[in-house]
Amino acid sequence: MLIDNHNRVLNYLRLAVTDRCNLRxxxxxxxxxxxxxxxxxxxxxAELKRVASLSVAQGIDKIRITGxxxxxxxxxxxxxxxxxxLDGLNDISITTNATLIGPHIDELKALxxxxxNVSLDAIDKATFERITRRPHxxxxxxxxxxxxxxxFNVRINFIVLxxxxxxDILSILEVMRHYPVSVRFxxxxxxxxxSKQFEHIKWNYxxxxxxIKERYPDIKKLVSPVTSTSIxxxxxxxxxxxxxxxxxxxxxxxxxxxxxxxxxxDIITCLYGKPKANLRDLLRQSSDDEVVKKLLQQxxxxxxxxxxxxxxxxxxxxxxxxxxxxx
Ligand code: SAM
Ligand code: SF4
Numbered sequence: 001m002l003i004d005n006h007n008r009v010l011n012y013l014r015l016a017v018t019d020r021c022n023l024r025x026x027x028x029x030x031x032x033x034x035x036x037x038x039x040x041x042x043x044x045x046a047e048l049k050r051v052a053s054l055s056v057a058q059g060i061d062k063i064r065i066t067g068x069x070x071x072x073x074x075x076x077x078x079x080x081x082x083x084x085x086l087d088g089l090n091d092i093s094i095t096t097n098a099t100l101i102g103p104h105i106d107e108l109k110a111l112x113x114x115x116x117n118v119s120l121d122a123i124d125k126a127t128f129e130r131i132t133r134r135p136h137x138x139x140x141x142x143x144x145x146x147x148x149x150x151x152f153n154v155r156i157n158f159i160v161l162x163x164x165x166x167x168d169i170l171s172i173l174e175v176m177r178h179y180p181v182s183v184r185f186x187x188x189x190x191x192x193x194x195s196k197q198f199e200h201i202k203w204n205y206x207x208x209x210x211x212i213k214e215r216y217p218d219i220k221k222l223v224s225p226v227t228s229t230s231i232x233x234x235x236x237x238x239x240x241x242x243x244x245x246x247x248x249x250x251x252x253x254x255x256x257x258x259x260x261x262x263x264x265x266d267i268i269t270c271l272y273g274k275p276k277a278n279l280r281d282l283l284r285q286s287s288d289d290e291v292v293k294k295l296l297q298q299x300x301x302x303x304x305x306x307x308x309x310x311x312x313x314x315x316x317x318x319x320x321x322x323x324x325x326x327x
Contacts, residue, residue, distance in 0.1 A: 001058065001059035002058050002059055002060070002259065002296065002297065002300045003300070004269070004300045004301065004303040005300075005301050005302060005303055006303065006305050008255070008256060008257060008303075009059070009257060010059075010060070010257055010258065010259045010300055011059055011060055011061050011062060011257050012060065012061075012062045012063075012064070012227070012257045012258045012259070013052075013055050013060045013062070013063045013064070013258075013259050013260075013261065014063075014064045014066055014258060014259070014260045014261070014326050014327070015048065015051065015052065015055075015063055015064065015065055015066070015260075015261050015326075016065075016066050016067050016068060016260070016261065016262045016263040016324075016325070016326030017042075017043075017048060017065055017066075017067055017068070017070050017073050017076055017079065017263055018042060018067045018068035018069070018070065018072055018073045018263050019034075019036050019037055019042070019067065019068045019262070019263050019264070019323050019324045020036050020067070020068045020069065020072050020073075020323075021033075021067065021068045021069040021072060021097070021323050022069055022072055022097075022099055022100065022134065022136075023069065023097050023099065023132040023133070023134050023136070024132065024133040024134060025097075025119075025121070025131055025132050025133070026131055026132075026133065026164075026192070026195070026196075027121075027131070027159055027161055027188055027192055027196075028191070028192055028193070028321060028322045028323055029192060029193040029195070029321045029322075029323055030192070030193050030194070030195040031133055034193045034321045034323065034324065037263075037264055041264050041280070042263050042264060043263060043264070043265050043279075043280060043283070045075045045076075045078050045079055047265070047280070047283045047284075048079050049079060049082045049083075050283060050289075050292070051261060051265075051279065051283070052079070052082070052083050052086060052089070053086060054289055054292050054293055054296070055259075055261075055296070056086055056087075056088045056089050057088075057289075057293065058293055058296060058297070060089075060259070061088060061089060061090045061091065062089075062090065062091040062092075062093065063083060063089060063091070063092055063093070064092075064093040064094065064095060064117075065079070065080070065092070065093070065094045065095070066094070066095040066326040066327050067095075067263065067323065067326065068263060068323050068324075068326075069096065069097050069099070069100065070094060070095075070096055071096060071099075071100035071101050071104065072100065077104060077107060080092070080107075080108065080111055080113060081111060084111040084112055084113060091115060092113045092115070093113075093115035093116070093117065094108075094113065094115070094116050094117070095116075095117040095119070095157070095327055096116065096117070096118060096119070097118070097119050097132075097136075097140065098118045098119070098120070098139075098140045098143040098144055098147070099134075099136045099139055099140055099143075101116075101143050101147075102139070102142075102143050102146070105143070105146060105147065105150065108152075109150060109151075109152070114151070114152050114153050115152070115153045115155075116147055116152050116153070116154050116155075117154075117155045117156075117157050117184075118140070118143075118144050118147065118154060118155070118156055118157065119156075119157045119158075119159075120140060120144060120156050120157070120158060120172075121157075121158050121159050121161065121164075121165050121168075122158075122164075122165045122168045122172075123168050123171045123172040123175050124167075124168055124171065125137040125138075127164065127165055127167075127168060128140070130164070131161065131164055131165065144156070145179075148179050148180065148181050154181045154182075155181070155182045155183075155184055155243075156172070156176070156181060156182070156183045156184065157184055157186060158172060158183060158184065158185050158186065159185075159186045159187075159188050160185050160186070160187065160188065160203035160208055161188055161203070162188075162201070162202045162203055166203065166211075169185065169208065169211060169212065170211075170212070170215050173212065173216070173235065173238070173240070173242060176238075176240045177235070177237070177238040177239065177240055178239055178240075179239060179240055180239055180240065181240050182232070182240065182241045182242065182243055183240060183241075183242045183243070184230050184242065184243040184244070184245055185208045185242065185243070185244050185245070186244075186245040186247050187201055187203065187204055187205060187208075187245065187246055187247045187248040187249060188201055188203065188248065189247050189248045189271075189322075190318040191271075191317075191318065191320050191321060191322040191325060192321060192322070193319070193320070193321035193323075194318070194319045194321075197318060201248055204246070204248065204249055205231070205244045205245070205246040205249055205251075208244050209244055212233075212235075212242070216235045216236075218235065218236035218237075219233045219234070219235055219236070220233060220234050220236070221233055222234055222241060224243075226255050227255050227256070227257045228252075229245050229246075229247070229252045230243030230244060230245045231243060231244050231245075231246075250272075250306060250307040250308060253270075253305065253306040253307055254306075256270075259296075259300065260325065260326055261279065261326075262275070262324060262325060262326055263324075263326070264278070264280060264324075265278050265279040265280030265281075265283065266278050266279075267279060267295075267296065267299045268325065269299060269300060269302075269303040269304070269310075270303065270304050270306075270307055270310035271307065271310075271325065272304075272307040272308070272310040272311040272314065272317055273304055273307075273310030273311070273313060273314050273317070274310075274313060274314040274317070276299045276302065276303075277295055277298075277299045279292065279295065279296075282295060
C-alpha cells in the first residue's frame, strides 16, 4: 500500500498518456501551444501498462486517464483494454475534451469504462470556441449528450474564468437540469504555460456558490466521500447535481489520496509541487518490478502536507501548463 509521511493512503492515480492536445484552451496553454516533448520522451503503451499494473499491485484501485487530450493518442484504447482486465483496479475514469471520443464510445461501454469527465467551459458555442480557440463545439456537445444518454457517469468540468464564461454558470445548470449529470465548477489555477499570472481569483468557491444560490435558493448539500475534492449539491427540481472544486483555494489537502504520473513519467505527489522523481529511465533500464515499486514507495514518503507547502518548494510551478501535468 502507498502511504505517505502524513499517514494518507494513496489509492488514486492520475495517469497522463500525452502532453499533446487538439484544443488550445486559453486557461491551459498559450495559443501557440507549449514545447511539446519529443515522442520518445513519452511513456510507450507498454510502459504505461507496466506503470498501471505496478501501481495496482501497490494498492492503487482507481486510475484516471488524462493528458493532454488522451484520445489524440492513437493507441490509447490498447491501454484501456489492458486496464479493464486488471484485477484490483475498481475504477477506470477518463478526463477528456470529448472532441475525439466519438468512435470509441461503443468500445468503452463494452469494456465497462463508465466514468467520463468532459471539460466544457461554456454552453454557448461562441464562448466555448473563444476559450478553446478551436471550432469544435458541435462535436463536443454531440459526444457529451451521447455519453449521457448511453448511460455513462458523466461529470462536466467547467472552469470559471473571470470575464469569459461567468454568464454561462447559470445557463449550463439550466440546460443540464433534465440530465443525470454532475456539473462541477472549478476554480481557475495559474497552470497555463506562463500566459497569465495571478495570485487571487474573483471566482473562488464561495463566490461561485453565492452566485448559484442567488438564482436557486433551494439547494441541498449532498453527502460526498471524504476524499472528494468537490463539495456537491442538488438544486430542487433538477435531475442533475452540481459540485464546486476549490482547486486554487485548496481546502481539501488533508484527505488527498492522489498521485500523478505525467506522460513523461514524472511522479508528482502534489499538483502544486515539483516532480519528485522520474520513472521513465528506470522503466527503460530495469526489468525488475521491485525497483520501480520501491521508487514509488520512496517518493510518496516525502510528500508535502498541503498544496501551499508544496508550492513553497517550487516557485516556478506556475510556469507549467496543465497539459503537461495532466490536471
Ligand atoms: N484534455 C483533457 C480535458 O481537457 O479534459 C484532459 C487534460 S486537462 C489538462 C484536465 C483538466 O484540467 C480539464 O478538466 C481542464 O479543464 C483542467 N484544467 C486545465 N487547465 C486548468 C487551469 N489553469 N485551472 C484549472 N483547471 C484546469
Ligand atoms: Fe487541451 Fe484539456 Fe488543456 Fe483544453 S484543458 S488545452 S482540452 S489539455
